[in-house]
Amino acid sequence: MLSAPLSPPLMHIPDGFLSILVSVVLWIATIGIVAVSLQRVNRDLGERQVPLMGVLAAAIFAGQMLNFPVAGGTSGHLLGAALATILLGPYAAVLVMACVIGVQGLLFQDGGLLAMGANIFNMGIVGVVVTHFLYRTLRNLGSGKRWTIFVGGFASAWLGVVTASLITALELAISGTTAANIAIPAMGGVHVLIGFGEALITVGALAFLYFTRPDLLKIGEAKPAGRAVWLAGLVIALAIAVASPLASSFPDGLEWVAEQQGFLNNAHNAPYQIIPDYVFPGIGNAALATIVAGVIGTLVVGGVAFALAYARRNRSVVSN
């Protein structure tokens, strides 16, 4: 009941939608970036790291329940990556978002376990890095004036959501589980609107904090995150801007590209063709195999049910 408003739709990828290659590559990238963030934040906060990061992760998790009605039964949600980035700086924000997405996946099945690396990467890392890059750039352009907090907050929250959704669609297309020419415009289009909700909420939150606890807005500023994150943001934003329209012109998904490059054949088909046209001993075709598997499966489930019922009966006899 509660888990429905906990997450905005179509961003948490469940298991089964990403190819193993995409999942593993993104898990490795995520582990590396989270490890670096863990060290950086530990250096900055020291022993305050555990309580502060823990409670703020809980606050973002709870904050994702806040919504406002838009029209026709839809509602705007807070994702929180932009707000966390602006308030805490990119490293702490990556850490907080990784905890939020991890708990959502592990406990509430909001996003899969094998797909968790990708989910943290999309919402936690891409969202944070792009937000940081744009916010910092706008703040510097406006030479740190007050209005740049709000304009920067609005634009960077919007761009963070849109890039995160585009990269999600790209990953699905590369995995061959959706058609790039439909998914990328659809995901992008929906999140252009969702992004406005996120941007408005982020500005509202920044305004609230600016007038009540302006000192909190200085925490993120105090730690200039360095050129590396800024550059990464620029590269990611540009790469997604170039890759997604390019990808969406291939109706057949990115598999078409993969086939042209030949790596799909190497990655997918080769291991399956070790024994070409091999027929399983005694089992003529796939339909028959499915029937045999169905019989075996039914026997297994029936056997477990029988064993449990038997064990339970024994237990009740003992307790009597």
Add this chain to the structure above:
Amino acid sequence: MHVHFLDPFHNGTSLIHRLDPRVKLVFTLAYIVTASLLPFGAWAAYVLLLAIVLSVELASELGIGYVLRRALLATPFVLAAVPLIFTVPGTLLFTFSLGAWTFTASLEGVERLLSIAFKSWVSVQMAIVLAATTSFPNLLMAMRGIGIPRLLVAIVGLMWRYIFVLVDQALRLLRARAARSGATPEMGRRVGGSIVWRAQTTGGMAGNLLMRGFERGDRIYAAMAARGYDGEVRAFPLPQVPLTQWFGLGAAIFLFALILLFSILIVG
């Protein structure tokens, strides 16, 4: 504390509840990896995977109905795979026109969509069983067991303790807003100003929540420091995994490998 029902853990004494949490976590991951490695359309192997997850559900005594109902939550994402029906080339199934476009559905596309939906469905069921039969402290132990840094595990542990407090706070904020902006049950009647105004109000609530988070974090740190916390995360050494469970896990992974091999031989 009003939101204790947020905790997916169901207390019990079943075989699955009693398994070592590390064994459960690795088993669940191995199952999900197997499901996602299976080729599209390997229905024989899918049926075996379904039999495995149903057996685990039976053995966990959670009630299959409970797991299946929760598994429905993940279904909206299947929408993302629907375009495949029309884009995967193959045997013609049907065509229809919508304005200027003509859609051609292929048998292979439908099979791929059903395969993805099925894989996702059985994977989420296994993840539900894991979360429902393992208490949170045990999940933390499993996370440590598979090598997640202690510091990160400590942050997640503290987060879980305060999630209930902060979700309660968020619910209070939502209730206060509902009480003050005149919600009406009447359909189609807009209340509470323009969209921008509503969004800004929600933003204020989010800012409020984060501010309280900061302040609470500081107080918790002060309390921890007063009790001797020095930044070092100390934890009991992990207990040994019983030998029988090692064998069980090994056998399960061997079985998954057999299913993979079997499906590749049949479909490949």
